[in-house]
Amino acid sequence: MIGEIQVDRPILVVDDNNSTRYSTVRILRAAGVQVLEAVTGQEGIALAAGCDAVVLDVNLPDLDGFEVCRRLREGTVNTRVPVIHLTAQRMRDEDKIRGLESGADAYLTHPVDPGVLVATINALRRARTAEYSEQISRARFEAMFRTAPVGIAMVAADGAIVESNAELHRMLGTDVGAPEVAGLIGELLAQCGQGAALGTYAPVLTMPAGSARPLHLDCRVAALDEGARLLLVVDVTHRRQLEEAQERLLASEREARRQAEEASRTKDSFLALLSHELRNPLAPISSAARLLQMAPNDAAMVGRAGAVITRQVGHMKELVDDLMDVSRVTRGLVELERGPVALQSVLEAAVEQVRPLIDTRGHALQVEVPDAPVVVDGDRTRLVQVIANLLNNAAKYTPPGGQLRLTLAEKAGGAEVVVADSGVGMPIALLPQVFDLFTQAERTSDRAQGGLGVGLALVRSLVLLHGGRVTAASPGEGLGSTFTVSLPLSAHATGAAVVDTPPRADRRPLSVLLVDDNIDGAATLADVLRLAGHRVQLAHDAASALDASQAPDATFDVFVLDIGLPGMTGHELAETLKAMPRWRAAAYIALTGYGQPGDRETSRAAGFDRHLVKPVRESELLATLDAVTRPAA
Structure with missing residues (x-):
């Protein structure tokens, strides 16, 4: 009696000899399995994909058993199916070696003992099952x-490090094979006994570039076979940083409490000072008010009293403005009164403010500005404050008889103001902190010039509020300093600021309908066009523009349309206007913040002659008007 074969799918028998194939099939069916039969190698290859084992004759009419086995192993489906060579011929050792090399798993000869065949198939199936389970386990691992x-x-x-995962690479910030990482792992293992828990370990890992990065690690080590060990590492740096941040917060709270107590002690003296400063103008105001009550019909008295009140109210306003300014700058809440500003006038006003100090110290001041106005969108008073502060510092920190230079230029689409001196300079190490509050106190060892060092911090705050940046440079102590203020140019300028685009003699005055929902921007652009000799009508939405276009006396040569209009886009408005016979020949200019090729193509498809990207320079708009219209004959 033979045992059962433990398979889930059929077993394939490939043999062109009917008698030996019959006997093999009979044995297998007696063992309780389904059997598929093939008489050629090609047929066997085709059927093998759905089988759990293959019993293969060596001598076949088309392909020998070695070739069939080789092709099965090189295929893409069921490549690890057990293959048993079963032949009626005596097998030489050379043939057995050849069969093994082609991928066969066992060799039997006819007549085969049924028990041997069944046991061989079961053994091969168990081996394959174990191999598959190991593969699955390995893949999961x-x-x-x-x-x-x-x-x-x-x-x-x-x-030696046998293997390590990507998370360990990321955690350590370098390849695990690097010497410093191997050393770190060795240190971790040395401090953490086999099977023990190291807990939190805080190494400082030196990176390849030479920088140091602290790590806080939780580590565990498990013993493996043959003395190998498994190291598990969790990066708790972020958690530790949070703990340290909490500790710093507690320290900060203690410091804040101390400062609050100190502030409470100084509050009374501050209020006393403020009260004194306010009483100074209030006293004459009160006296002037009583005079007005006593002599309301005395014109001379009323005039003098009014002048006193006006003057003292001005003093109070300056005092309150100064107090508010200090508070706002400290909290970053300075409000700018923006408008187009020609920087030439800013530099002129700043020089006028600092000129007494420059002359007193005997400095030579060189000023270089371009002829064409350089216009920015900003607060003129604050910008004068910025440049005057830098000039004042240059004059103060330059020994008598020094050289000062103040230059203005347009660079890389922006305005650049440079204040340079031949003064005491700064240590290079100080440059990164030069704009911090109170840094001035460390600029010179003798503190000869005094001051609290808030000037440059105020300069930086005001420049940042204008969307610019300020930098400091110095070759070193005694070698002078250079401060550079960079500001974005104004997208629009008022007529008072723009003087670099005079009307050309050959420019034909045009009638322009300017449509933009930005009221201030539209108004300034309209002023520029009017100064250039053009007639401009404004509209701030598509409906108003259509109303203007349908007026009986409307004679527009050019439509300048913002694309992002409410209700109807500039593209739709242009298409609507061009559909009207009277405006078909007019020129159309698009204004938009989008300048990609696709955006320009969309404007072209809507009928625009030009596509200008905001912020648009006034000179560019005027040149575009000239380009899209013909001069008068």
């Missing part, structure tokens, strides 16, 4: 190894 949120390293008994 590798997937976990690759994707685990902890660092993992397998270390051999001699300390």
Whole structure:
């Protein structure tokens, strides 16, 4: 009696000899399995994909058993199916070697003992099942190894790193094979006994570029076979940083409490000072008010009293403005009164303010400005304050008889103001902090010039509020300093600021309908066009523009349309206007913040002659008007 064969799918018998194939099939069916039969090698290859084992004759009419086995192993489906060579001929050792090399798993000869055949198939199936299970287990382990949120390293008994995962690479910031990482893992293992828990360990890992990065690690080590160890590492740096931040917060709260107590002690003296400063103008105001009540019909008295009140109210306003200015700058809440400003006038006013100090110290001041106005959108008073502050510092920190230079230029689409001196300079190490509050106190060892060092911090705050930046440079102590203020140019300028685009003699006055929902921007552009000799009518939405276009006396040569209009886009408005016979020949200019090729193509398809990207320079708009219209004959 033979045992059963433990398979789930059929067993394939490939044999062109009917009698031996019959006997083999009979044995297998007696063992309780389904059997498929093939008489050629090609037929066997086609059927093998759905089988759990193949019993293969060596001598076949088309392909020998060695070739069939080789093709099965090189295929793409069921490549590890057990293959048993079963032949009626005596097998030489050379043939057995050849069969093994082609991928066969066992060799039997006819007549075969049924028990041997069944046992051989079962043994091969068990081996394949174990092999598959191992592959699945290995694949699962590798997937976990690759994707685990902890660092993992397998270390051999001699300390060599056998394998490590990507999380450990990321955690340590370099290749695990690097010497410093191998040393770190060795240190971790040395401090953490086999099977023990190291707990939190805080090494400082030196990176390849030479910088140091602190790590806080939770580590565990598990023993493996043959002295190998498994190292598990969790990066708790962020958690530790949060703990340290909490500690700093507590310290900060203690410091804040101390400062609050100190502020409470100084509050009374501050209020006393403020009260004194306010009483100074209030006293004459009160007296002037009483005079007005006593002599309301005395014109001379009323005039003098009014002048006193006006003057003292002005003093109070300056006092309150100064107090508010200090508060706003400290809290970053300075409000700018923006408008188009020609920087030439800013530099002129700043020089006028600082000129007494410059002359007193005997400095030579060189000023270089371009002829064409350089216009920015800003607060003129604050900009004068910025430049005057820098000039004042240059004059103050330059020994008598020094050289000062003040220049203005347009660079890279922006305005650049440079204040340079031949003064005491600064240590290079101070440059990164030069704009911080109170840094001036460290600028010179003798503190000869005094001051609290708030000037440059105020300069930086005001420049940042204008969307610009300020930088400091110095070759070193005694070698002078250079401060550079960079500001964005104004997209629009008022007529008072723009003087660099005079009307050309050959420019034909045009009638322009300017449509833009930005009221201030439209108004300034309209002023520019009017100064250039054009007639401009404004509209702030598509409906108003259509109403203007349908007026009986409307004679527009050019439509300048913002694309992002409410209700109807500039593209739709242009298409609507061009559909009217009277405006078909007019020129159309698009204004938009989008300048990609696709945006320009969309404007072209809507009928625009030009596509200008905001912020548009006034000279560019005027040149575009000239380009899209013909001069008068």
